[in-house]
Amino acid sequence: MVAAEGSVLRVREMRKSFPKPDNAEVRTHALDTISLSVAAGELVSFLGPSGCGKSTLLRLLTGLDTPDSGELWVGDEPITAPSAERGLVFQDPNLFPWLTVRGNIEAGLVARGVLREKRSEVDDFMRLVGLESFANAFPHHLSGGMAQRVALARALINHPKVLLLDEPLGALDAFTRMRMQDEVLRLWQARRTTMLLVTHDIDEAIYMSDRIVLMTPRPGRIERIIEVALDRPRQRNSPEFLNLRGDILELLHFAGDAH
Ligand SMILES: Nc1ncnc2c1ncn2[C@@H]1O[C@H](COP(=O)(O)OP(=O)(O)OP(=O)(O)O)[C@@H](O)[C@H]1O
Ligand SMILES: [Mg+2]
Structure with missing residues (x-):
């Protein structure tokens, strides 16, 4: 196993509010x-209803925004500003349309200002995401999917x-x-980066995560943390997988009314 490139991440009693747009x-x-x-090299997913603060939490962890109270740490350092050590990838790959994949x-x-010494790594990362011929x-x-792989390579090249x-x-x-879930897992396993994944897809959370954080509706709190103790690579149709899926649907009140 590769030594973890990732860091421990800690959030302590953190609160965040916003002024209402109309008042x-x-x-x-x-x-x-x-x-x-979150342990170094761990992959943790966040599942919760729209508006429960998942994106807000990630933004705070990037250092793009500050909490009302509480603390955020990466390793031994408090998060006070954005850093290349914390990469963010969104739903929209947000590529520069005027630049090539390499660009x-x-x-x-x-x-x-580090292109000269890191240029050889660009080829490594293009290979890692399977886009060398592009x-x-x-x-x-x-x-x-290819655009999203470029976005992942662009984030990973900073060795976050x-x-x-x-x-x-x-x-x-x-x-x-x-297929991309497997790609991300491969990248995660190759680099042992600590990863936090916001998703609305329960199967994706089970397939990928070491732990799943279930959030309450707004104001977002951690309702429960589920350990996913299934061997990797995981089988989406194994009884254990489907049991866990059923449990999570139940906890989120989406299992359907059986009565
Ligand atoms: N910059 C902002 N200004 C004002 N309110 C904000 C701002 N950013 C987020 N909010 C509010 O904070 C709450 C949480 O938003 P956030 O985008 O974090 O939710 P989310 O869990 O990511 O939702 P979704 O699943 O729909 O992406 C929402 O009520 C939203 O309106
Ligand atoms: Mg969001």
């Missing part, structure tokens, strides 16, 4: 007293200690999505 005097509580510890993957290195293609030549994934596969069709 700045009133605040909406987006997240209420979140405490969580997009290099963009962060150019911005940090180095000179532009984003409009790529399928959704933490990779924050906000529904990164949400816009893909079901088959591409399942």
